[in-house]
Amino acid sequence: MNDRLTDAFAEGERHTPDPVEVLAGVHAGIRRRRRHRRYAASGAAGIAVLALTAGIALLPTDPGDSLPGSGPPAVAQEVPPQECRLYLDWLPEGLAEQPARTCGPQTQIVFYSLVDGPYLSASIHPPRWRDRSVSPGWTATEVNGGFGQIATLPTRSFVQFVLPSGRWAELEYGHGRPGDTAQSGLDDTVLRIARGVSEQTTETLRTPFALSYLPAGQHLAHMWTRNGATGVSYQDGSGEITGDRIEGTTEDGLHIDRARTDDGTSYGIGWAPGAGDPHAVPLTEMTRLPDIQGRPAHLTRHGDTLVIDDFHGGRLSVQMVRQAPLVVSAEPPRPDPAVIRELTRIAEGVRWAG
Incomplete structure (x- = not known):
């Protein structure tokens, strides 16, 4: 899959x-x-x-607002628990x-x-x-x-x-x-x-953290858990089914045909205990950034994932995903300073709830 x-x-x-x-x-x-x-x-x-x-909005903040921590502390909101x-x-x-x-x-x-x-x-x-x-x-x-x-x-x-x-x-x-x-x-x-x-x-799933900032228009999509890790995903798309269909063939020859949904731009915030997945890209292969919340911060080479090490006994990560067009460019994505700024703002606003 x-x-x-x-x-x-x-x-x-x-x-x-x-x-x-x-x-x-x-x-x-x-x-x-x-x-x-x-x-x-x-x-x-x-x-x-x-x-x-x-349709659950969480603190959409005007792009001109100051970063959490650079002014009066932002008020963190609990991520709403989700029933399975x-x-x-x-x-x-x-x-x-x-x-x-x-x-x-x-x-x-x-x-x-x-x-x-x-x-x-x-x-x-x-x-x-x-x-x-x-x-x-x-x-x-x-x-x-x-x-x-x-x-x-x-x-x-x-x-x-x-x-x-x-x-x-x-x-x-x-x-x-x-x-x-x-x-x-x-x-x-x-x-x-x-x-x-x-x-x-x-x-019922719950996250061990609360959030103080998300880009405007983001709504809670779902929560997840795997091998002790947990996280939440938000997106600004409507989630409605569009007129386009997704058609394709799996590598072993099965025909696929189903609806495409309006997902828009998504942000995922996750926490994993310890050093996270042992098969993950090593931090040494990422770009070192200035500390976030006093902890080492790293950026993946495409600039879409921020990883904070030693965050309350584990690793905090913030990722941005844009819904791909039906025709995908052959050019690899390049880091976008605006995206990195948003990832940083989200990470700065994560508050540990335990």
């Missing part, structure tokens, strides 16, 4: 492992193409995640012990990552996410009496189906990566999981 394993996200994803952004796949808004985009699997699910926007409402009644053996979750008013994702065996991605989408036609390469099916479609490839199986609420659920269950040894029984397993999907509260 990780279409965000691109240059722009490869540096920042492990420091700010959001989504829809950790999980962010075909529909997350990074490096999208209208047709024949080959999505990298890289140990993550192939088509499972969609980030939508919600994707329940799985049955799971196959061998999955990772703890899943990653992304939860928000319109976003629900559960992801059991690939660890030398099976993996599972489950997500819920709005009613207009797609129509009830059967896509090329897929087969019609029923899940609990409702419309669905299923596609099975050598190492993974996908099912999309309508829930009683009218929303869509999407599952991807697999064993290994595309190109690995073919597996049997994947379709039976994914359908059994699908029959146990429901929309009921499983837990």
Whole structure:
């Protein structure tokens, strides 16, 4: 699923492992193409995640305001807790012990990552996410009496189906990566999981920090947790489905067709304990910036992710993501001083809540 394993996200994803952004796949808004985009699997699910926007504003500040800390202290606001409402009644053996979750008013994702065996991605989408036609390469099916479609490839199986609420659920269950040894029984397993999907509260996510500043127009989209790390994503897009469709083909030949949403510009703020992900880009390969809140600050080479080391026993990261156009430029992104200023302002305004 990780279409965000691109240059722009490869540096920042492990420091700010959001989504829809950790999980962010075909529909997350990074490096999208209208047709024949080959999505990298890289140990993550192939088509499972969609980030939508919600309507919770948080301290939008005029661009002319002073930086937090340079004048009277800004008042920090708690990030609103988010309920997780994707329940799985049955799971196959061998999955990772703890899943990653992304939860928000319109976003629900559960992801059991690939660890030398099976993996599972489950997500819920709005009613207009797609129509009830059967896509090329897929087969019609029923899940609990409702419309669905299923596609099975050598190492993974996908099912999309309508829930009683009218929303869509999407599952991807697999064993290994595309190109690995073919597996049997994947379709039976994914359908059994699908029959146990429901929309009921499983837990509530909270962040250990509060925020004092966000750029104007940003609204809470979702909160996430993974391997002890936690974070929140905001965006200024409406979150509404647009008239454009995302069409493409996975690296192992599966046709993809679903709605594109207006995501706009997103900011993710995350905290991970200790030194963060051991596979992350080393701080020594980033640009050293002046300290932020008295702690070492570093910037990734594309200028879209700021990492603050030794922040209350872990690493704080702030990332900006712009929704990519349907036709993507071949030129790599360059650091933008205005973006770096906003990332700095957000980081300066993070207050530890514990």
